[in-house]
Structures are given as C-alpha cells and as structure tokens.
Amino acid sequence: MISNRLIIIGKNSYIGSYFSKYASSIGSNVISLSSLDCNFLEVTEVKQFFTSLSNTETYTIVFLATINRWVDNSFNSFNQNLEIVNNLITGCQLANIQSIIYFSSVDVYGSKPILPITEETKVNPDSWYGLAKYACEWVLLSSGQIQCPVTVLRIPGIYGKSTNDKSVVSKMVSSLKNNRKVVIQGTGKNQRDYVYINDLCLLLQSLLPLQYQGILNVATGHSVSINDIVQLAGKILSIEFERIYESAAPVREFDLMFDISLISSLVPNFRFSDLEEGIQSYL
Structure with a gap:
C-alpha cells in the first residue's frame, strides 16, 4: 500500500x-x-x-x-x-x-x-x-x-493481456491466433527487451x-530477438505458423540491450518475470 x-x-x-x-x-x-x-x-x-x-x-x-x-x-x-x-x-x-x-x-x-x-x-x-x-x-x-x-x-x-494492449507481443499473439502467420518487419534479428x-x-x-x-x-536486462519472441509465442500457443518477412527502413534495424544495475540497486529483491510467463497471460 x-x-x-x-x-x-x-x-x-x-x-x-x-x-x-x-x-x-x-x-x-x-x-x-x-x-x-x-x-x-x-x-x-x-x-x-x-x-x-x-x-x-x-x-x-x-x-x-x-x-x-x-x-x-x-x-x-x-x-x-x-x-x-x-x-x-x-x-x-x-x-x-x-x-x-x-x-x-x-x-x-x-x-x-x-x-x-x-x-x-x-x-x-x-x-x-x-x-x-x-x-x-x-x-x-x-x-x-x-x-x-x-x-x-x-x-x-x-506487454501483457489487458485493455488497450497494443504492444508488439500482443500483435504477434493476435496474428498467430487469428491468421496462423506473423509478419516481421526486417530480418527479425534485432534484439528487444x-x-x-x-x-x-x-x-x-x-x-x-x-x-x-x-x-x-525500466528493462529486464535480458534482450531477445523478434524471431525468438515469435518462436516462443508459437510454442506457448501450440500453433504452427508461417513467418512473412517484409522490408523495413534500415533505421529500425537496431538492438536494445540494457544494463539494469541502477534499478537493481534500488530494488535489490525485485525480479522480472521470464518472457514465457508474460506471454502465457494471453492464453
């Protein structure tokens, strides 16, 4: 409280x-x-x-x-x-x-x-x-x-299932459920947290x-590629799906990786959930 x-x-x-x-x-x-x-x-x-x-x-x-x-x-x-x-x-x-x-x-x-x-x-x-x-x-x-x-x-x-969820993960899950395919902008190798x-x-x-x-x-400190996030979501949902790669502006092909030492020092007992646990909220 x-x-x-x-x-x-x-x-x-x-x-x-x-x-x-x-x-x-x-x-x-x-x-x-x-x-x-x-x-x-x-x-x-x-x-x-x-x-x-x-x-x-x-x-x-x-x-x-x-x-x-x-x-x-x-x-x-x-x-x-x-x-x-x-x-x-x-x-x-x-x-x-x-x-x-x-x-x-x-x-x-x-x-x-x-x-x-x-x-x-x-x-x-x-x-x-x-x-x-x-x-x-x-x-x-x-x-x-x-x-x-x-x-x-x-x-x-x-990300996480809730009202107004327009996250990348939510869009992936929705496409997997409804279309059994995911459209990936660029190579999908870029890392996100x-x-x-x-x-x-x-x-x-x-x-x-x-x-x-x-x-x-605010980050977990564990970055994962878009390709791996899609693969994990498909596995959790038990859905076989098609990946469709579309060209993306080169400026969007970059990685995000974080050193979370500061936030860990402020809340030393806090632990972020694994990506798998978060994706399961969409089940």
Whole structure:
C-alpha cells in the first residue's frame, strides 16, 4: 500500500488502466483521471483540478498523459507534449505534491545507442516523440520548477493481456491466433527487451515510497530477438505458423540491450518475470 494519496493521470491508457486497478486492489487511495476528467492541454482545467485537492493530504502523481508517437509524431505533437508537462508543473504548485513518477521512453536514445544502455548513455532522439520526451524530462528534473522528487521511467515496451494492449507481443499473439502467420518487419534479428505489465505494477509499488530523484531505465536486462519472441509465442500457443518477412527502413534495424544495475540497486529483491510467463497471460 502507498502512504500518500495516489493520483494516476492517464487512466485510459494501457498502463494507466492496468495500474489503476492494481493500486486499488492493494488498498491504495487512488484518484484516476482521463483527458475527459481533466485535459492537461487546458491549463484552466488543470488548475481547477489541483485547487480542488485537499490541503491536509499529501499526494503522489503517476503521470502517463502524452501524445503517443503512433497518434502523432510531428512538431505539433512535440509542442503539445511540452504543454502537457508545463501544465502539470503549474498544477503541482497549487497542491501538496510529495513526488512524481513520469513515464518517458527509450525513444530518447534514438536508433543507434551504444550498448548496453545505461542511465548515463547519451541521448540522441531521432523523432519528434523522442525529442519531446527528453525535453519533458529536462523540464521536470533540471528546470528548478518542481520542488518535489521526480522519478523518470524510460520504458522500452510493455506487454501483457489487458485493455488497450497494443504492444508488439500482443500483435504477434493476435496474428498467430487469428491468421496462423506473423509478419516481421526486417530480418527479425534485432534484439528487444519487453517488460510484463504486472511486473511494471509491482516495480511501481516498490519505487513509489523511495521518492527517487532521477532517471531509471525500466528493462529486464535480458534482450531477445523478434524471431525468438515469435518462436516462443508459437510454442506457448501450440500453433504452427508461417513467418512473412517484409522490408523495413534500415533505421529500425537496431538492438536494445540494457544494463539494469541502477534499478537493481534500488530494488535489490525485485525480479522480472521470464518472457514465457508474460506471454502465457494471453492464453
């Protein structure tokens, strides 16, 4: 259970909807917001929400509101993502906010990161979304406008059966079940490190009381090729299937491998699930 009252902003997102239910199930006092409850692109709505909070309670924010790259990956979305975070800062000045967990992305590293990736790896975003996430991180951590601890989580990809699951693994499983084939962009040899959504919730439960100030890569430390993920999913589902390879832009043919020493030092008893266990959630 989390001691401060918990505000989850982005409750209709994949992670937000899952974590809202999880946090409530462990007895946390949760306020969950969607853009219909409070649109963080509208500063007036943000001010109204934060001024409505009790002056006698303390709050922890899990912030998931964003314009995702598959919705819009443009200069306009870059500006909107910065506006969302600027409005968050404005709101936080009106209430007793004890800490913030902000969801960022490994897109900040771009498509040519030096491996293994650590929190000290040079950022090199090559998309408007990646640049927006890095800019938002900087504003929250380094601008001096936030007076409470901010934990920035850089996410490589979350999967696990739940509402709004649009993960790569979910798409693979759906294609296997419905079509008995999987379309793979490129060679399929590129390595990825995906995190099971239930593990993410358990990790958040451990991180929230720490009120850590800084950046954390959320990864298992065990990367697997797309080809091997497909093979494992087919085996778990007991389905014979066809692989179809399609050409992909060379910029997308890269590996993601992580050194998770920092997060392991913060939560030394935490263990990530095996990929096989996570895929079984789709059965």
